Amino acid sequence: MMKTGILGYGGGPSIIPLIRYEAVTKHRWLADEEFGEILALANALPGPIATKLAAYLGYRLKGSLGAILSVLAHILPSSIAMLSLLSAVNYLSHSVIVRGMISAVAPVIAVMLGVMAYEFGERAVKGLGRKLGIVMLLASFALLQLLGVHPAIVIVLFLAYGAMHFKLLGRLQRTKSTHNSGQK
Numbered sequence: 001m002m003k004t005g006i007l008g009y010g011g012g013p014s015i016i017p018l019i020r021y022e023a024v025t026k027h028r029w030l031a032d033e034e035f036g037e038i039l040a041l042a043n044a045l046p047g048p049i050a051t052k053l054a055a056y057l058g059y060r061l062k063g064s065l066g067a068i069l070s071v072l073a074h075i076l077p078s079s080i081a082m083l084s085l086l087s088a089v090n091y092l093s094h095s096v097i098v099r100g101m102i103s104a105v106a107p108v109i110a111v112m113l114g115v116m117a118y119e120f121g122e123r124a125v126k127g128l129g130r131k132l133g134i135v136m137l138l139a140s141f142a143l144l145q146l147l148g149v150h151p152a153i154v155i156v157l158f159l160a161y162g163a164m165h166f167k168l169l170g171r172l173q174r175t176k177s178t179h180n181s182g183q184k
Contacts, residue, residue, distance in 0.1 A: 001054045001070045005077040008050065015050040023057055030060075050074065128165070 003022065008015030016039065023029045030038070042052040051071055058070025092098045125133030140158065143149040 001058065001073040002077060004050065004054070005074040011050075013049065016053070019050065019053050019057075023053075029057060 004015050004018050008018055020032075020035055020039075024032050024035050038053065038056055039049075042049050042056070045052060051074060054070045054074040055067045059067035062069070121133070121137065124136065127133075128136065136158070140154055143154045143157075144151060
C-alpha cells in the first residue's frame with residue numbers, strides 16, 4: 001500500500017488500477033472477480049475509495065492490525081509530502097519573490113473563475129430560458145449577498161429546485177406526447 005501511496009497520483013479512481021495490479025496480478029491476494037465485487041462495495045460506501053480498498057486488503061490479510069497498517073502505509077507518503085510542501089510554502093511565504101509570484105497569479109485565477117461562472121450561467125440560461133435564468137441569478141445573488149445565506153445551503157436549494165424543475169418538465173413532455181398521440 002505504500003507503493004500505491006507514493007506512485008498513485010490523481011485521486012482514488014486513478015489509483016485503482018495500481019491497487020488491482022498489486023492485489024490481483026502481482027501478489028494474487030484476490031481473484032479478479034472478487035476485486036470487482038470489493039470495488040463495487042467500496043464505491044457504494046462513503047469516503048475515499050483507495051483508502052477503503054487498502055483497509056479491506058489489510059484486513060483480509062492480517063485482520064484489524066493489517067487494516068490499520070495498510071491504511072497508514074497508503075496515506076503516509078502523501079501526508080509527509082503535504083507537510084513538507086506546506087513547510088516550504090510557509091518558509092518561502094515571507095520572500096518578496098514568492099509574494100510577487102502570488103500577486104501575478106491572483107488576476108489569472110480571478111479571470112479563470114469569471115470565465116467559469118460565465119460559462120456556467122450561459123448553460124443555466126440555455127437550459128432554463130433567459131427569463132428564468134435571470135430570475136435564478138437574482139435569487140442566488142439575493143440569498144448570498146443580501147441575506148447572507150451560506151453558499152452550501154444555496155447550492156442545495158438550487159439542486160432541489162433543478163431536480164423538481166426537470167421532473168416537472170419530463171411529466172409535461174410525457175403528457176404532451178400522450179395527448180398528441182391520442183389526437184392522431
